[in-house]
Amino acid sequence: xxxxxxxxxxxxxxxxxxxxxxxxxxxxxxxxxxxxxxxxxxxxxxxxxxxxxxxxxxxxxxxxxxxxxxxxxxxxxxxxxxxxxxxxxxxxxxxxxxxxxxxxxxxxxxxxxxxxxxxxxxxxxxxxxxxxxxxxxxxxxxxxxxxxxxxxxxxxxxxxxxxxxxxxxxxxxxxxxxxxxxxxxxxxxxxxxxxxxxxxxxxxxxxxxxxxxxxxxxxxxxxxxxxxxxxxxxxxxxxxxxxxxxxxxxxxxxxxxxxxxxxxxxxxxxxxxxxxxxxxxxxxxxxxxxxxxxxxxxxxxxxxxxxxxxxxxxxxxxxxxxxxxxxxxxxxxxxxxxxxxxxxxxxxxxxxxxxxxxxxxxxxxxxxxxxxxxxxxxxxxxxxxxxxxxxxx
Numbered sequence: 232x233x234x235x236x237x238x239x240x241x242x243x244x245x246x247x248x249x250x251x252x253x254x255x256x257x258x259x260x261x262x263x264x265x266x267x268x269x270x271x272x273x274x275x276x277x278x279x280x281x282x283x284x285x286x287x288x289x290x291x292x293x294x295x296x297x298x299x300x301x302x303x304x305x306x307x308x309x310x311x312x313x314x315x316x317x318x319x320x321x322x323x324x325x326x327x328x329x330x331x332x333x334x335x336x337x338x339x340x341x342x343x344x345x346x347x348x349x350x351x352x353x354x355x356x357x358x359x360x361x362x363x364x365x366x367x368x369x370x371x372x373x374x375x376x377x378x379x380x381x382x383x384x385x386x387x388x389x390x391x392x393x394x395x396x397x398x399x400x401x402x403x404x405x406x407x408x409x410x411x412x413x414x415x416x417x418x419x420x421x422x423x424x425x426x427x428x429x430x431x432x433x434x435x436x437x438x439x440x441x442x443x444x445x446x447x448x449x450x451x452x453x454x455x456x457x458x459x460x461x462x463x464x465x466x467x468x469x470x471x472x473x474x475x476x477x478x479x480x481x482x483x484x485x486x487x488x489x490x491x492x493x494x495x496x497x498x499x500x501x502x503x504x505x506x507x508x509x510x511x512x513x514x515x516x517x518x519x520x521x522x523x524x525x526x527x528x529x530x531x532x533x534x535x536x537x538x539x540x541x542x543x544x545x546x547x548x549x550x551x552x553x554x555x556x557x558x559x560x561x562x563x564x565x566x567x568x569x570x571x572x573x574x575x576x577x578x579x580x581x582x583x584x585x586x587x588x589x590x591x592x593x594x595x596x597x598x599x600x601x602x603x604x605x606x607x608x609x610x611x612x613x614x615x616x617x618x619x620x621x622x623x624x
Contacts, residue, residue, distance in 0.1 A: 241343040245314035249348035255321035256349040259329065262446055263346065265336045265380045266357030268491040269439045271595075272431070273357055274335045275467050276443035280460040281331050284452050288331040289324040294467055294595040296320060299327030304597075314345045321349075331450075338376040346380075353410075353449045354384030355442050359396050360490035378403050386410055386449040388442060391418040410449045412441035420445040425454065427461045432471055433498035435491075469594030471495065474614045479582040481618075483610045485594025487514065487541070489524035492591060496532035505585035508578050509533035511592050512541030512571070513551050515600075522551065526558030533589070535581070536565045539574035541592040542600040571599065575610070576617050590614070 264274045271292045278290040289298045296303040298320045381387035391413035412420035425444050475481035486495040509529050513522050538552045568574040578588045599608035
């Protein structure tokens with residue numbers, strides 16, 4: 232009943248917004264990017280490619296928006312804003328004379344009609360892994376929701392290496408123009424057909440680059456321009472962001488799903504000369520079932536684990552940490568420090584030269600939810616502040 236009411240409410244808002252702002256999407260070529268992980272980086276890459284290629288383009292991501300040439304530090308706790316703001320941003324882009332919009336789209340945004348009234352020229356699917364099963368009735372329902380974007384788009388961009396999701400997508404996307412990218416399988420867009428260079432670390436970012444190249448290929452962007460933009464791109468705030476390089480390394484990343492943790496920690500493990508210290512938690516009132524999997528992912532790569540808060544909302548943070556601990560392999564060094572600031576300080580105090588501290592879960596976000604209150608927060612600022620204090624003591 233609650234889901235139906237939310238669906239109806241968001242639909243009505245979307246219809247009113249589209250009419251109020253005079254259906255701005257009709258005058259834009261819109262690219263939508265969905266997936267469990269990699270949406271923000273892929274969206275930003277597509278935006279940079281289009282911008283370098285001479286197009287007037289705007290974008291909306293969970294980290295920031297660039298609308299009509301004006302940057303907005305959104306720091307959204309939800310990736311896709313309400314339909315009213317989406318349509319407002321689209322109208323501003325049109326009034327500015329923009330021709331393209333790149334929009335990061337979540338399963339919630341799709342299920343709740345936040346992108347109603349938008350015709351997508353290209354729909355991009357980065358991946359689908361374990362997440363949001365508190366909202367979606369099943370993993371299959373989650374997949375179906377994600378594929379709504381691709382079904383509504385003129386061209387669908389898919390990862391050919393993800394055999395399971397590819398099979399499900401092809402089954403539901405009959406007669407759709409598919410643009411496939413891959414590293415290991417045959418596809419149109421691969422490191423061989425598009426030999427790109429990137430500053431972004433990790434195989435998961437290579438897939439993000441390929442997804443962006445595939446999307447802009449579908450739009451007719453010249454290969455040389457696309458490859459040049461990929462090579463220049465330095466990354467997104469809160470995504471594998473290196474905050475400290477000496478005497479040890481501190482990295483902040485948004486990873487908050489089992490797959491994202493595996494990909495990020497696997498990459499960082501290779502960079503660590505000595506120990507990998509992982510500071511993380513899990514958001515309250517969200518998918519409980521992923522927590523043991525997150526604990527398992529951490530214990531597979533980290534030498535020392537520091538469990539802490541991460542938007543616990545009205546849940547008991549100690550129960551959240553219990554559920555994370557359930558997946559951690561026995562014998563692993565684990566510390567439980569509820570206060571996130573104290574957890575970061577502790578990790579920095581025990582770190583030695585050659586160690587890497589990985590802080591995950593918050594990334595770009597500018598607030599921390601405790602109970603029903605949002606408090607100002609930045610992992611990056613906490614690291615910088617504490618480093619200065621430690622140096623001076």
